[in-house]
Amino acid sequence: MTQSSIPADEVKKIVLACEAGMGSSLMVKNTLIKKAKKAGLDILIDHSPVNLIPKDADVVVAHAGLSARAREVAVNSVVVSFNMFMNDPAINKLINDLSEGNEIKSS
Amino acid sequence: MKESIQRVGGAMSGMVIPNIGAFIAWGLITALFIPTGWAPNEGLSEMVGPMIVYLLPILIGYTGGKMVHGHRGGVIGAVVTTAIAVGASDPQFFGAMVFGPASAWAAKKVDAALQPSAPEGFEMLIDNFSLGILATVLAIVAKQVISPIMQGILDALGALSEGIVDAGLLPLVDLPIEVAKVLFLNNAINHGLFGPLGVAEAAETGQSVWFMLESSPGPGLGMLIAYWIAGKGMWKQSAPGTIIIHFFGGIHEVYFPYILGHPIMILAMWAGGMSQALWFQITDAGLVAAASPGSILAYLPLIPRGGAVGVLGGMAIGAIVSAVVGTIVLRARPVKETDAGVEDTITMDNVPGVG
Numbered sequence: 001m002t003q004s005s006i007p008a009d010e011v012k013k014i015v016l017a018c019e020a021g022m023g024s025s026l027m028v029k030n031t032l033i034k035k036a037k038k039a040g041l042d043i044l045i046d047h048s049p050v051n052l053i054p055k056d057a058d059v060v061v062a063h064a065g066l067s068a069r070a071r072e073v074a075v076n077s078v079v080v081s082f083n084m085f086m087n088d089p090a091i092n093k094l095i096n097d098l099s100e101g102n103e104i105k106s107s
Numbered sequence: 108m109k110e111s112i113q114r115v116g117g118a119m120s121g122m123v124i125p126n127i128g129a130f131i132a133w134g135l136i137t138a139l140f141i142p143t144g145w146a147p148n149e150g151l152s153e154m155v156g157p158m159i160v161y162l163l164p165i166l167i168g169y170t171g172g173k174m175v176h177g178h179r180g181g182v183i184g185a186v187v188t189t190a191i192a193v194g195a196s197d198p199q200f201f202g203a204m205v206f207g208p209a210s211a212w213a214a215k216k217v218d219a220a221l222q223p224s225a226p227e228g229f230e231m232l233i234d235n236f237s238l239g240i241l242a243t244v245l246a247i248v249a250k251q252v253i254s255p256i257m258q259g260i261l262d263a264l265g266a267l268s269e270g271i272v273d274a275g276l277l278p279l280v281d282l283p284i285e286v287a288k289v290l291f292l293n294n295a296i297n298h299g300l301f302g303p304l305g306v307a308e309a310a311e312t313g314q315s316v317w318f319m320l321e322s323s324p325g326p327g328l329g330m331l332i333a334y335w336i337a338g339k340g341m342w343k344q345s346a347p348g349t350i351i352i353h354f355f356g357g358i359h360e361v362y363f364p365y366i367l368g369h370p371i372m373i374l375a376m377w378a379g380g381m382s383q384a385l386w387f388q389i390t391d392a393g394l395v396a397a398a399s400p401g402s403i404l405a406y407l408p409l410i411p412r413g414g415a416v417g418v419l420g421g422m423a424i425g426a427i428v429s430a431v432v433g434t435i436v437l438r439a440r441p442v443k444e445t446d447a448g449v450e451d452t453i454t455m456d457n458v459p460g461v462g
Contacts, residue, residue, distance in 0.1 A: 019117055019294050020124045023400060024360035027352065051117055065291045065363065069110055069117075083368065085352075085361040086345050 116295020134396025194254025333433025379429025392417025
């Protein structure tokens with residue numbers, strides 16, 4: 001089963017997943033890295049194809065259209081889904097929760 | 108259902124996309140050096156045939172095998188794909204996509220049976236010869252049996268795709284494309300299905316319209332312009348940035364939320380996509396190779412000599428029609444904004460054509 005939540009201080013690795021692992025995931029990854037850096041977060045952020053999400057990912061971020069498949073693959077991760085590729089509230093909330101030490105919840 | 112289609116499509120495109128660089132090299136060599144190219148050169152054009160018939164399918168078969176069983180899977184996938192390629196006359200992409208992974212799966216089973224029982228010091232001998240012998244057997248079967256079957260399937264598909272073009276049905280093909288795209292089947296369609304069809308046609312005629320039906324950024328551009336003109340709130344504000352990523356960066360995924368969040372906008376995509384396909388059909392347009400990502404910048408070098416009016420004209424028509432229809436739709440049926448932004452309005456279930 002996918003994890004339903006994880007405390008912020010246990011998040012060491014975030015993986016952005018898209019279909020091919022080369023296009024949109026890379027783009028959103030770079031956005032997330034910038035935001036994490038701004039927030040002073042020390043977390044490894046990577047991207048991957050949805051069917052090859054690494055097992056050690058604590059949090060997986062995927063578009064709502066792919067999150068069902070992300071959940072099948074990333075059984076040990078919290079999966080956060082988003083709708084917009086730019087300025088999505090879910091992405092901003094993730095960064096916010098991480099910097100404030102909140103629980104990261106599956107969505 | 109949707110997930111399993113995505114999974115098969117994802118596996119197919121996963122074999123092609125890591126090798127796109129080689130496809131582009133082949134496309135550029137073709138565009139430049141074939142007799143109708145920009146700089147015809149008989150000697151250099153000798154590379155075109157072997158690359159398309161052998162190199163590209165073998166890369167796909169290798170990548171497919173590697174996905175199933177690491178490097179050893181890739182090796183046997185490459186051997187078996189070579190056998191299929193040698194036995195057929197057209198580029199064997201479908202054969203590579205099926206039998207690359209399948210032969211790797213067989214190698215995985217054989218390894219699982221043999222490796223635990225290998226005596227100490229004989230591991231390397233057993234590893235190398237088990238793979239070599241299995242590859243030999245599978246290659247013989249592939250050459251004698253599978254290759255003719257795959258060639259037959261390819262002939263049938265080629266005839267079907269030619270029939271669709273000849274019967275003037277290309278615009279209708281656009282209807283399922285636009286829906287499948289926003290369900291994240293864009294790579295599956297473009298690289299899994301249209302890519303192999305396009306390559307088979309381009310190998311004969313030097314260009315193919317199948318490379319453009321999914322990957323043209325025209326209709327998506329128009330739909331986003333409509334949001335820019337007639338949208339509201341964050342939809343309007345985010346449209347210009349999205350246009351740059353979509354049209355120049357070629358990442359079409361960024362426009363999907365604009366359809367998923369307001370499904371009636373698929374009308375704009377259909378209108379733009381169908382008019383574009385109609386123009387492509389009338390002008391006999393095509394690209395010399397697959398444009399990936401689907402960016403205007405990836406398109407430009409792959410337009411065949413004398414084909415600019417067909418390709419760029421179609422793209423422009425697609426963008427204009429989709430912008431006009433999209434603007435009308437947005438005026439008639441504006442997006443309902445909620446306090447939580449867009450989150451409440453977006454579900455996969457309310458996209459037309461998807462149950």
